[in-house]
Amino acid sequence: MHVPVYDLQLEYKSLKNSIDRAVQDVLESGVYVLGTQLKEFEKEFAEFCGSRYVVGVNSGTAAIQLALRAAGIGTGDEVITAPNTDISTASAVSHCGARVVFADIDECTLTISPMEIEHRITSCTKAILPVHLFGQVADMSAIRAIADKHDLIVVEDAALAVGAEYNGDIAGTLGDVGCVSFAPGKILGGIGQGGAVICDSVDIAHAVLSLRNYGKEYRSDEVQQNFARAKLTKFVYEGYNQRLDEIQAAFLRVKLSVLDDAIERRLKIARDYFQSLEGLDITLPCAITDRRHVFRAYTILVEDRDGLARYLESNDIGAVIYYAPPLHLQGAFAYLGYKKGDFPVAEYASANMLSIPIYPTMTDAQVEYVIEKIRHYID
Numbered sequence: 001m002h003v004p005v006y007d008l009q010l011e012y013k014s015l016k017n018s019i020d021r022a023v024q025d026v027l028e029s030g031v032y033v034l035g036t037q038l039k040e041f042e043k044e045f046a047e048f049c050g051s052r053y054v055v056g057v058n059s060g061t062a063a064i065q066l067a068l069r070a071a072g073i074g075t076g077d078e079v080i081t082a083p084n085t086d087i088s089t090a091s092a093v094s095h096c097g098a099r100v101v102f103a104d105i106d107e108c109t110l111t112i113s114p115m116e117i118e119h120r121i122t123s124c125t126k127a128i129l130p131v132h133l134f135g136q137v138a139d140m141s142a143i144r145a146i147a148d149k150h151d152l153i154v155v156e157d158a159a160l161a162v163g164a165e166y167n168g169d170i171a172g173t174l175g176d177v178g179c180v181s182f183a184p185g186k187i188l189g190g191i192g193q194g195g196a197v198i199c200d201s202v203d204i205a206h207a208v209l210s211l212r213n214y215g216k217e218y219r220s221d222e223v224q225q226n227f228a229r230a231k232l233t234k235f236v237y238e239g240y241n242q243r244l245d246e247i248q249a250a251f252l253r254v255k256l257s258v259l260d261d262a263i264e265r266r267l268k269i270a271r272d273y274f275q276s277l278e279g280l281d282i283t284l285p286c287a288i289t290d291r292r293h294v295f296r297a298y299t300i301l302v303e304d305r306d307g308l309a310r311y312l313e314s315n316d317i318g319a320v321i322y323y324a325p326p327l328h329l330q331g332a333f334a335y336l337g338y339k340k341g342d343f344p345v346a347e348y349a350s351a352n353m354l355s356i357p358i359y360p361t362m363t364d365a366q367v368e369y370v371i372e373k374i375r376h377y378i379d
């Protein structure tokens with residue numbers, strides 16, 4: 001039996017009529033950027049998150065970069081984040097001119113450890129950038145308390161955690177500003193690249209609206225029309241071309257309409273894994289009860305990780321090793337001067353983590369097949 005890492009063809013087929021109609025409508029409208037699809041998607045996604053503003057951008061990386069810039073992070077500042085994340089979390093910090101500072105992670109959730117954050121704070125620290133790893137929110141109460149104590153901004157990397165919750169609040173709304181990714185295969189995956197910034201602050205929202213659109217001054221429609229009439233364009237930032245396309249927004253609106261069901265299916269698969277893999281000599285994900293883990297990945301820790309990965313692959317099961325080696329040991333960040341042993345928990349996780357398939361269109365038979373093969377290898 002073939003079990004891929006995720007099955008985007010099947011997801012498309014299950015929504016084919018609505019997606020085809022939505023894409024066709026955009027094609028026929030002749031408006032391909034900054035049109036009504038984006039506005040509607042931003043409104044609907046803000047409602048889903050329970051936030052005041054959502055600004056669509058063209059990747060999760062762009063979301064982090066623009067959120068940091070909009071929050072005033074720049075040259076000379078330090079931003080504390082986890083070393084076991086996608087490279088874009090950290091490179092977005094450097095691209096703003098700030099310095100990345102890593103802090104080790106919690107052994108249970110594998111998200112950034114609040115205690116380790118405190119140890120890394122200096123007079124240059126301006127922000128904390130927790131990563132809601134694999135779909136579970138980091139320890140946001142403790143992080144918020146540290147941020148308040150030291151007057152820091154909290155920017156959430158919720159790229160993997162759309163719809164995850166912490167004490168009932170949705171990921172991306174727990175800090176000062178949240179960032180999500182709509183890359184294919186994410187919890188809310190698009191047909192290409194996409195992302196969004198989530199916030200309650202009108203100032204941050206306006207800054208991101210401007211930054212994503214070359215740095216054009218964001219003003220009310222009336223003022224914009226006056227500028228258009230006078231053929232003047234006012235730039236208030238050196239910005240970017242990082243807008244979310246209309247086709248992407250139209251596609252995401254369809255996916256958003258079925259997102260709750262898609263998450264429920266992930267949770268059901270996760271429950272099956274928990275029940276059937278318990279008691280084996282592997283560490284299962286540590287899902288904390290006051291947090292709703294949405295399982296973008298179901299990640300286990302196994303001593304013989306590479307052996308199990310090879311065995312699953314030979315049985316046509318797509319298992320993935322994410323975030324290895326950790327970022328502090330990557331050549332791209334050699335200039336930061338970290339060395340092996342600096343973040344032992346992240347290094348241990350990185351050497352032992354294996355993510356097994358979990359996606360909304362996965363069948364019960366596929367889930368059972370994965371369980372059977374893991375049990376067979378580990379027992």
Ligand SMILES: Cc1ncc(COP(=O)(O)O)c(C=O)c1O
Pocket residue numbers: 059060061062085086088089131157159160181182183193194195
């Ligand atoms: C934790 C994390 N942050 C940020 C990103 C960047 O998102 P994107 O690929 O949409 O730029 C990713 C991408 O996988 C990610 O896993």
